[in-house]
Amino acid sequence: xxxxxxxxxxxxxxxxxxxxxxxxxxxxxxxxxxxxxxxxxxxxxxxxxxxxxxxxxxxxxxxxxxxxxxxxxxxxxxxxxxxxxxxxxxxxxxxxxxxxxxxxxxxxxxxxxxxxxxxxxxxxxxxxxxxxxxxxxxxxxxxxxxxxxxxxxxxxxxxxxxxxxxxxxxxxxxxxxxxxxxxxxxxxxxxxxxxxxxxxxxxxxxxxxxxxxxxxxxxxxxxxxxxxxxxxxxxxxxxxxxxxxxxxxxxxxxxxxxxxxxxxxxxxxxxxxxxxxxxxxxxxxxxxxxxxxxxxxxxxxxxxxxxxxxxxxxxxxxxxxxxxxxxxxxxxxxxxxxxxxxxxxxxxxxxxxxxxxxxxxxxxxxxxxxxxxxxxxxxxxxxxxxxxxxxxxxxxxxxxxxxxxxxxxxxxxxxxxxxxxxxxxxxxxxxxxxxxxxxxxxxxxxxxxxxxxxxxxxxxxxxxxxxxxxxxxxxxxxxxxxxxxxxxxxxxxxxx
Numbered sequence: 001x002x003x004x005x006x007x008x009x010x011x012x013x014x015x016x017x018x019x020x021x022x023x024x025x026x027x028x029x030x031x032x033x034x035x036x037x038x039x040x041x042x043x044x045x046x047x048x049x050x051x052x053x054x055x056x057x058x059x060x061x062x063x064x065x066x067x068x069x070x071x072x073x074x075x076x077x078x079x080x081x082x083x084x085x086x087x088x089x090x091x092x093x094x095x096x097x098x099x100x101x102x103x104x105x106x107x108x109x110x111x112x113x114x115x116x117x118x119x120x121x122x123x124x125x126x127x128x129x130x131x132x133x134x135x136x137x138x139x140x141x142x143x144x145x146x147x148x149x150x151x152x153x154x155x156x157x158x159x160x161x162x163x164x165x166x167x168x169x170x171x172x173x174x175x176x177x178x179x180x181x182x183x184x185x186x187x188x189x190x191x192x193x194x195x196x197x198x199x200x201x202x203x204x205x206x207x208x209x210x211x212x213x214x215x216x217x218x219x220x221x222x223x224x225x226x227x228x229x230x231x232x233x234x235x236x237x238x239x240x241x242x243x244x245x246x247x248x249x250x251x252x253x254x255x256x257x258x259x260x261x262x263x264x265x266x267x268x269x270x271x272x273x274x275x276x277x278x279x280x281x282x283x284x285x286x287x288x289x290x291x292x293x294x295x296x297x298x299x300x301x302x303x304x305x306x307x308x309x310x311x312x313x314x315x316x317x318x319x320x321x322x323x324x325x326x327x328x329x330x331x332x333x334x335x336x337x338x339x340x341x342x343x344x345x346x347x348x349x350x351x352x353x354x355x356x357x358x359x360x361x362x363x364x365x366x367x368x369x370x371x372x373x374x375x376x377x378x379x380x381x382x383x384x385x386x387x388x389x390x391x392x393x394x395x396x397x398x399x400x401x402x403x404x405x406x407x408x409x410x411x412x413x414x415x416x417x418x419x420x421x422x423x424x425x426x427x428x429x430x431x432x433x434x435x436x437x438x439x440x441x442x443x444x445x446x447x448x449x450x451x452x453x454x455x456x457x458x459x460x461x462x463x464x465x466x467x468x469x470x471x472x473x474x475x476x477x478x479x480x481x482x483x484x485x486x487x488x489x490x491x492x493x494x495x496x
Contacts, residue, residue, distance in 0.1 A: 024065045032067060036075035038482075044084055044098050054092040055085060081399065082480045083149030097149045126241055128462075138454035139487035143282065143428035143475040144310075146340050147399065152383075152392050159382035163375070171378075177371035178362055179206025179350075186381040187350050190389075194313060196326040197334070197352070205351040205361055206372050209344070210308055211242060213335035213351040214274075216368070217306060218246030220360045221272065229306065230270035232260055234463040236281050239274055239308065252465035255280055259287030262294035265303075272304040278312040278321040282430045282463050282473045284422015286321050295324070299331035304354075306333045311340040313393055314477075315425040316401050330354045338380065340427060341393060348372060348380055396477075400427065406481035407474065407488065414492025418471075430460065432471035441495070443470040449494040455487045 027035035043049045055061070058076060062069040076093055079085040086096050132142065178184065184204040191197040207213045221229070229243050233252030240250045251268050254261045260275050277287035287295070299305055307324050315321075325334035329352075337349030353361055365371065383389050407429055411418050418431035433441045443459035450457050460471035472491070476484055 033074040037078040137456045145478040155388040177366040183377040183381040195323045208347040209349040214242040230273040274306040309336045317424040403476045407476040410488035427477040432469040441470045453490045
């Protein structure tokens with residue numbers, strides 16, 4: 001046996017039930033697959049089965065446990081769906097990622113109210129999201145986090161090898177601050193196919209995510225004399241923080257079932273507005289046809305629209321909604337990224353701007369960082385051109401529907417007074433508490449107590465400027481159905 005085959009054999013588990021200390025007698029009747037999947041997750045999490053190791057063959061483990069092969073196959077399939085293992089044909093079932101199992105914060109005694117102090121009680125300070133990400137928790141239901149375990153590592157590596165094979169020495173030098181020509185062309189094609197936007201590749205500016213797009217826009221708009229950008233209410237706290245960092249006022253414009261109240265926008269006198277029309281954050285509503293027409297008339301009179309198309313590709317129960325940029329190219333600054341499609345760690349996004357702002361934005365980007373790193377841009381372009389990104393999106397939609405449905409079912413069971421909003425698309429749900437329950441709920445205290453039980457959620461009040469019903473914003477894309485159910489059960493226990 002050569003060294004590679006010997007190393008592969010060394011990583012496999014030759015005697016699964018003994019090595020993993022599996023006693024099938026502990027499994028509940030009718031729940032053997034669930035029991036086995038949970039025991040295997042624990043073994044992967046604590047390192048008994050390391051990333052790169054192989055699980056026993058289904059036939060072998062079934063024989064050792066004295067169960068049907070179907071029980072083992074079903075358990076393995078659940079690990080595949082969670083993104084923890086992958087089947088590699090004759091290479092077996094290989095562990096590719098470990099479950100997140102951060103230490104839990106000690107629970108408060110049942111029935112003891114959690115004070116609004118610490119992480120949540122200090123209010124939404126500028127570094128609040130950094131602090132929340134760093135806080136340990138067993139289950140993270142933070143909105144806006146994609147399924148990081150599902151990152152297509154194999155496809156990315158193949159694309160990376162293809163790019164490196166063909167790169168000329170000159171391609172490793174400084175490039176165009178707008179981004180590599182190849183990615184700008186690929187993004188233009190992607191937006192045409194998926195968002196109905198026709199744009200010249202020369203007009204695409206590659207940025208380090210939507211956050212940098214807003215930073216560059218804030219800088220350029222401020223220099224152009226714009227001092228106010230109206231925002232949705234409720235609307236993203238992070239967006240307000242980005243705009244305010246450049247000295248821009250962010251007056252709130254109410255959002256209802258039809259989207260942004262354009263009449264309120266007109267009354268505010270704001271020269272610009274930031275909005276999420278395809279899937280409003282956090283409510284999930286879509287800007288309806290009547291409001292779109294009102295907004296177009298407002299823009300025709302000189303108003304500027306900043307369109308954050310942050311997760312429009314993730315839709316399940318409704319047809320796609322056209323981007324505003326598709327019909328108002330000279331009145332809309334359009335921002336998008338791959339943070340919700342692949343991973344925030346890539347820090348790759350794009351910005352399309354009206355012609356009057358393009359040169360200033362390129363200058364600001366050049367001054368900021370001379371342009372994004374070229375190699376990730378080229379790898380992403382290869383991934384998009386090969387069709388791998390669209391295949392990944394189709395795969396994620398199926399998985400997200402299961403997880404969304406699991407969260408809705410858990411809310412109905414454990415938070416029956418909560419009203420669910422925004423279920424047709426996206427990566428998160430918003431729930432509100434109305435009536436008597438709403439009068440008794442402080443969502444900041446609720447989020448604080450949930451974190452004390454090891455579950456991260458975001459209070460809806462963070463994303464409000466005007467008073468409104470309390471609630472929570474809950475992400476479901478990054479968690480298994482079991483984790484989602486456990487997390488919502490913990491929040492329900494706090495309320496009870």
